[in-house]
Amino acid sequence: MIKKFIFFIIALCILSCHSTQPVARTSKPVYRKPAARVATTTRKPTTSRPVVRKPIVTKKQDAKSTTAKDVEQTYEQAKEETKSSGNETVYSKSEILEATTRVKVTTAMVLDYIAQYKDIAKNNMVQYGIPASIILGQGILESGAGTGPLSILANNHFGIKCHKEWTGPSVKYDDDAEQECFRKYNVPSESYQDHSLFLTSRSRYLPLFQLGKDDYKAWAGGLKNAGYATDPKYPEKLIGIIERYQLNKYDAEVLGNPFMPINNTFPASVNLTAKSDLYQVTQGDTLYSISKKFNIAVDDLRRKNNIQDNAISIGQSLIIK
Secondary structure (H helix, E strand, C coil), X not given: CHHHHHHHHHHHHHHHHHHHCCCCCCCCCCCCCCCCCCCCCCCCCCCCCCCCCCCCCCCCCECCECCHHHHHHHHHHHCCCCEECCEEXXXXXXXXXXXXXXXXXXXXXXXXXXXXXXXXXXXXXXHHCCCHHHHHHHHHHHHCCCCCHHHHHHCCCCXXXXXXXXXXXXXXXXXXXXXXXXXXXXXXXXXXXXXHHHHHCCHHHHHHHHCCCCCHHHHHHHHHHCCCCCCCCHHHHHHHHHHHCCCHHHHHHHHCCCCCCCCCCCCCCCCCCCHHHEXXXXXXXXXXXXXXXXXXXXXXXHHHHCCCCCCCCCCCEEECC
C-alpha cells in the first residue's frame, strides 16, 4: 500500500515537472542572420537623346549676297600654291598687285586670267588700235587679276571712274578720295570694251595712238603722262607685268610679227651666241627639273640667269650653257 502511494507521488512529481518546461519544437526553422549587402545607389534613368551637331557658322550666309572677301577667300583656296620635289613650280610664285586696291595673287591666278581674256584683248587691239599687251597688263594690275573688289562687285577691271558722262550703274569705293563713283558692268567683257572706248574718245590719250603698236613701254609711260593713274610707279608696274608674263607676244600675233621673248632676267654682260644656249620654260618646269634635263646645277642656273629664288615663269628663256 505504501509502495503504491510512493509510486503515485513520484509519478505526480514527474508529470508536474513536464507541464512546466517548454516543449522543444524540432521542426521550428532556424533563424539565420542575413549576409551583409553592399549599399548601392540607384539613379533615376535618364532618356538619352541623339546629339545634334550644328555646323559652325561664323556669319549669316545669304545665297543672294556675296562680298568681295568671300570671293577672294574661295578663290585663294581653289588656287592653293603647289610644290614640286621641294622646289617651287612656276605656279607657286606670288606677288602683290596694287592699283585701285592691294591684293596678293599667285602666278597661276595671273595665268588663268590671261588665258580667259587674251582673245578679248587681241580683238580690241584689232578694232581700236591699243596694244593687247597694254590691255591685258592694265587688266591684271587694276583688277588684281580679277580678284579685286571692283572687279568682283562691279566687273570693273580697269578702275574706270564714273565721270560726268556715265549714265549706267555704279558703285562707291574709296580710292583717291572716300566713296568715289566707279562704273559697274554686267560682264567683264563690257569693261574691256569700255576701256578701249575710254582711251579712244578722250583727246588727252590721242598722242598714244601715234606710238608703235608694239611699243608697250612708250604706251605705259604715255598712260601715266595722260593722267590715267596717279601712281608715279604706274609705268614701271605695268611694264613689269607685261615682261614677266610675255604679254607682248599677243601684240606680235595681231601684227603678224615674229615674237622675241623678253629676257629681262639676264645679266647685262651676257652674250648669247646660239639658240642652243637657251631653254624656254614650259608648264610644269622647275629649276630642279631643268637642271636634271641639261645636267647643270640649280645654283649655276640661278647664277647664269640672275635668279634669286626658285621662281620661273612659263615662256621665260633661261641660259643653260
